[in-house]
Amino acid sequence: MVDWDFAVSLASRIAGDGPDTTSAEAAAVVAELREGAARSTGLVRDFTGLVAPEDTAPVLVVDRAGWVQANADGFARILEPIIEKLAARKGVPQGLSSAIGSRVTGAEIGFLLGFLGSKVLGQFDPFHDPAGRLLLVAPNVVHVQREISADPHDFRLWVCLHEETHRVQFTANPWLRGHLTDLMQSMADAIEPRAFLEEGPRKIGEIIRGDTSIVEILSSPEQREVLDRVTGVMSLLEGHADVVMDGVGPSVIPSVESIRASFNQRRGGVGTLDRILRRLLGLDAKMAQYREGAVFVRHVVDKVGMTEFNTVWSGPDTLPSRAEILDPDAWIARVL
Structure with a gap:
């Protein structure tokens, strides 16, 4: 149902190669990112008390095409149960119909990955066996740093x-x-593809205005319940x-305040088309996750300290809901 090779090929073309650099500069960036990731482990441990x-x-420094391929592989794993369910419900198309359908879905995923592949600075992929992997996208780091x-x-x-x-x-x-994997499976179990066909056309205006996103339109009541749980987890992770x-920045990064101010401004999108695409893909909601999650973490840490805050990592039951x-005080009252 998805032509993954076509998706990767299209996405790589859309993402492009990134900024021009000399071979020496590219090698220096890669080396510094690897060194920075290794150095950050101890800094994160000392600040948070979390011991990895x-x-x-593993930490991988990749180009845009490498990020696209890694995420296509991840999408394939995540979407596998959903595709199997759709195939069982609708029947598996044959011949030309199958080829055209898989090409269309490949194009849709390729466009998404191509757009994101030119912007993402780094990403932890928790679904890669056996314990996940960290991807740092060197050309995007250079591009944003220059920008x-x-x-x-x-x-x-x-x-x-x-x-x-x-x-x-x-x-x-x-x-x-494993908890995130279970949530993804719950989303698949509750999928109702007719919702998009019935609601999508009537809600395009809401999407463009930023009042909703394609993800929310696709969500049935059961999915929305799971989506709220996923949003709570992702808000925690991003805000943390x-x-x-x-917290660590001022002690090791002299220009951290300037970087934060410039980066926050950039997060809003750099042009009209960029902002529309962010709304369509629900990326504005992701930006809200950073803000709301950070407020949650700061409030709890300020009130009870980092050690007590770390109770949040005890298991699924101690994670905050959306x-x-x-x-945050409701979480403190329930968990602590």
């Missing part, structure tokens, strides 16, 4: 701090990977990483 085992979840006129060395370490925090979150708490960046992300 050694030699788990916001940041100090190259400060910016690279700043990016590494955020992404390494995600690696530590998952490797210090290995149950988290932002707090670590800002409502608790917006009301």
Whole structure:
């Protein structure tokens, strides 16, 4: 149902190669990102108290095409149960119909990956066996650093701090990977594809205005319940990483305040088309996750300290719900 090879080929063309660099400059960036990730492990541990085992979840510095391929592989794993369910419900198309359908879905996924592949600085992939992997996208780091006129060395370490925090979150708490996998399966079990056909055309205006996203339109009531749980988890992870960046930053990154200010401005999108695409794909909601999650983490840490906050990593039952992300005191009352 998905032509993954076509998706990767299209996405790689859309993403492009990135900024021009000399071979020496590219090699230096790759080396510094690897060094920054390794250095960040201890910085994250000292600030958060989370201890990640050694030699788990490798760090890979990749180009845009490498990021596209890695995420296509990840999408294939995540979508497999959904595709199987759709195939069982609709029957598996044959011949020309099958080829055209798989090409169309491949194009849709290829466009998504191509758009994101030119923007993502780094990403922890928790679904890669056996314990996940961290991807740092070198050309995008260079592109954004130049775009916001940041100090190259400060910016690279700043990016590494955020992404390494995600690696530590998952490797210090290995149950988290299985929990997210279970949530993805629950989404698949509750899928109702007719919702998009019935609601999508009438809600295009809401999507463009940013009042909703394609993801929310696709969600049945059962899926929305699971989506709320996923949103709570992702808000925690992203907000926690932002707090670590800002907490550790001043001691090791002299220009951290300038970088944060410029980067926050850039997060809103750099042009009309970019902003529309972000709304369509629900990326504006992701930006809200950073903000709301960071407020949650700071409030709890300020009130009870980092050690008590780390109770959040005990298991699924201690994770905040979407409502608790917006009301940290409710989480404190329930869990602590």
